Amino acid sequence: MNARSPWNAERAAAIVEANRHLRGNLLPILHALQEEFGCIDEDAVPLLASELNLSRADVHGVVSFYHEFRRTRPGRHTIKVCRAEACQSMNADGLIDHIRRRLKVNFHETTADDAFTLEPVFCLGNCALAPAMMVDETLHGRVSPGRFDSIAASTLAAEAAR
Structure with a gap:
């Protein structure tokens, strides 16, 4: 978090x-x-x-x-989506389009409910399991649009359970 x-x-x-x-x-x-x-x-x-x-x-x-320094506060969870070649070859752009539509944000923006901030990264070092993304400190591989939806939902559910 x-x-x-x-x-x-x-x-x-x-x-x-x-x-x-x-x-x-x-x-x-x-x-x-x-x-x-x-x-x-x-x-x-x-x-x-x-x-x-x-x-x-x-x-x-x-x-x-330095792109890592933020001038505005991020959402409660940060989603970083890999933009490197291996992930692009496995349809990262389609995944990114899905995430943007689902969350109603672009890169460097935070959802209206302050739950998620979406950030691009060049490489997460998970090329064999492309496309990859990271939610907070947890790395996820072979992320499809459906899998993204599940990960986002479980992130919010875990937060609510605390």
């Missing part, structure tokens, strides 16, 4: 302080902030610039360069 903590400047400052000693500390701090808050909040940019003696442009440049 994704981090859901609301932005908290004091907690963010503590994360900066805990990672300040690291060599090349901006990236580990950004990862830690995203882990805690689900995204890089816009208030993080001036905080990091000030705390790490960087310009706001430098911090913004790093956040916007």
